[in-house]
Amino acid sequence: MRSVKKNNGRIYTVAALTRELKDLLENQYPFLWISGEVSNYVTPASGHSYFSLKDTHAVISCVMFKNQKRRLEFTPENGMKITGMARLSLYEPRGSYQLIFEHLEKEGHGDLQAAFEQLKASLAARGWFDASHKKKLPFMPGKICVVTSGTGAAVRDIIHVAKRRFPGCLLEIFPVKVQGDMAEHEIAQALNILNELNRSDLIILARGGGSIEDLWAFNTETVAKAVFESQISVITGVGHEIDFTIVDFVADVRAPTPSAAAEMALPDQAALLRQVMANQTALNQRMENRLRVLTQRLQDLSARLKSPARVVDDFRFRIEEKEASLHLAMKMRLSWDRERLFWLRRTLDNTLPLPRIHEQAVYVRGLAAALDQAMAKQTQGLRARVRELAAALESLNPKSVLDRGYSIARQVATGRVIVDAKTVARDDRVEIILSKGRLVTRVE
Numbered sequence: 001m002r003s004v005k006k007n008n009g010r011i012y013t014v015a016a017l018t019r020e021l022k023d024l025l026e027n028q029y030p031f032l033w034i035s036g037e038v039s040n041y042v043t044p045a046s047g048h049s050y051f052s053l054k055d056t057h058a059v060i061s062c063v064m065f066k067n068q069k070r071r072l073e074f075t076p077e078n079g080m081k082i083t084g085m086a087r088l089s090l091y092e093p094r095g096s097y098q099l100i101f102e103h104l105e106k107e108g109h110g111d112l113q114a115a116f117e118q119l120k121a122s123l124a125a126r127g128w129f130d131a132s133h134k135k136k137l138p139f140m141p142g143k144i145c146v147v148t149s150g151t152g153a154a155v156r157d158i159i160h161v162a163k164r165r166f167p168g169c170l171l172e173i174f175p176v177k178v179q180g181d182m183a184e185h186e187i188a189q190a191l192n193i194l195n196e197l198n199r200s201d202l203i204i205l206a207r208g209g210g211s212i213e214d215l216w217a218f219n220t221e222t223v224a225k226a227v228f229e230s231q232i233s234v235i236t237g238v239g240h241e242i243d244f245t246i247v248d249f250v251a252d253v254r255a256p257t258p259s260a261a262a263e264m265a266l267p268d269q270a271a272l273l274r275q276v277m278a279n280q281t282a283l284n285q286r287m288e289n290r291l292r293v294l295t296q297r298l299q300d301l302s303a304r305l306k307s308p309a310r311v312v313d314d315f316r317f318r319i320e321e322k323e324a325s326l327h328l329a330m331k332m333r334l335s336w337d338r339e340r341l342f343w344l345r346r347t348l349d350n351t352l353p354l355p356r357i358h359e360q361a362v363y364v365r366g367l368a369a370a371l372d373q374a375m376a377k378q379t380q381g382l383r384a385r386v387r388e389l390a391a392a393l394e395s396l397n398p399k400s401v402l403d404r405g406y407s408i409a410r411q412v413a414t415g416r417v418i419v420d421a422k423t424v425a426r427d428d429r430v431e432i433i434l435s436k437g438r439l440v441t442r443v444e
Contacts (some may be wrong), residue, residue: 018428022090024099030086034099035107038080039211051076052211053099059100074106079113079212082106097441116219126333129249135233137265141201143170144265147190148206150175158206161262161324166269172200178207183217188226195231202265203232205247218245237261271311281429301356383427402435412440
């Protein structure tokens with residue numbers, strides 16, 4: 001201190017030196033035009049926008065107040081290349097200088113953003129973002145592997161949320177580089193190893209917020225391929241809510257922050273216990289209600305249930321009753337039929353001509369007797385006539401004549417009876433019929 005006083009002749013306070021630098025900068029650069037790529041663009045509730053303007057070798061903090069933003073015809077985004085007019089100022093509480101923009105013009109997206117969009121389009125064309133490739137997250141994972149920086153805020157947030165939501169879950173931290181040249185290879189290798197070991201139910205790939213350069217490892221095809229090929233479900237929680245990386249589109253679920261990834265990965269144990277208790281209470285009530293209903297139904301059925309002996313007695317009484325009814329019905333039917341028969345017979349007796357029938361019967365019997373008598377007389381007469389005719393016929397029988405010694409001669413050739421000798425000639429054959437036998441001769 002003695003040497004500073006000695007060399008300059010004055011000892012500065014921090015505020016005084018900062019004030020002089022601020023005046024120097026603001027007087028030297030009241031307004032300037034500058035070009036660069038927008039990064040870390042945020043707009044809090046105040047409406048002012050804060051971001052960084054960068055190129056390959058340097059980064060400057062920037063701010064654009066709400067009044068100046070009203071004249072913009074576009075909304076700045078991360079990765080957008082702009083040219084703007086700003087004044088250089090020094091923010092005294094932090095001793096940092098910044099550009100306060102009055103006007104912005106869009107020049108186009110930066111190189112990283114162009115590479116991001118190109119890779120995103122390529123992977124989308126391959127179907128890596130399709131919902132059909134998304135795996136369902138386990139409802140209650142027993143073990144979760146967290147791939148992230150071992151010293152970053154993201155891992156602390158995830159551990160804190162996991163202890164709060166589900167203390168019994170086992171977390172295994174797989175530390176990797178999440179920024180820099182080797183980051184993408186370490187992340188991809190970690191995902192591949194976890195899949196080979198297959199010892200976890202879920203993987204959280206996380207990193208805190210940062211610029212697009214800081215998050216670039218998560219925008220590489222190497223990491224995207226490892227996430228796409230993972231057989232274990234992957235939740236990404238990279239950056240802040242507005243930050244989207246390539247792996248967010250490939251992952252099974254994208255969380256806006258690392259803490260949100262832990263929230264999505266684990267159910268709320270306290271809520272689950274409350275739900276289980278509520279379900280148990282509801283189940284007990286339903287079982288009690290059901291048991292009460294069944295008990296009441298059992299009592300009703302028991303009251304309606306009859307003993308077998310009583311059922312048999314009931315059927316016996318019914319059978320006896322039916323039997324008595326049947327006997328009575330048959331008795332009444334017989335009586336009715338008897339009455340009807342009597343009535344029909346009486347009616348028939350009063351309507352039939354019985355005396356005339358008797359008279360006709362006597363008359364018929366008389367006719368029959370006369371007919372029998374006439375037939376007997378006629379038969380007797382006929383028999384006498386038959387005897388007379390038989391006697392006459394017997395007298396005319398040729399055999400009787402032959403028996404008396406006569407014979408009958410007839411020609412053999414014609415069979416005619418010979419009654420005249422002139423009717424035959426010499427050598428004619430003649431048959432002579434005798435009373436017993438016959439002779440055949442030849443005429444001489």
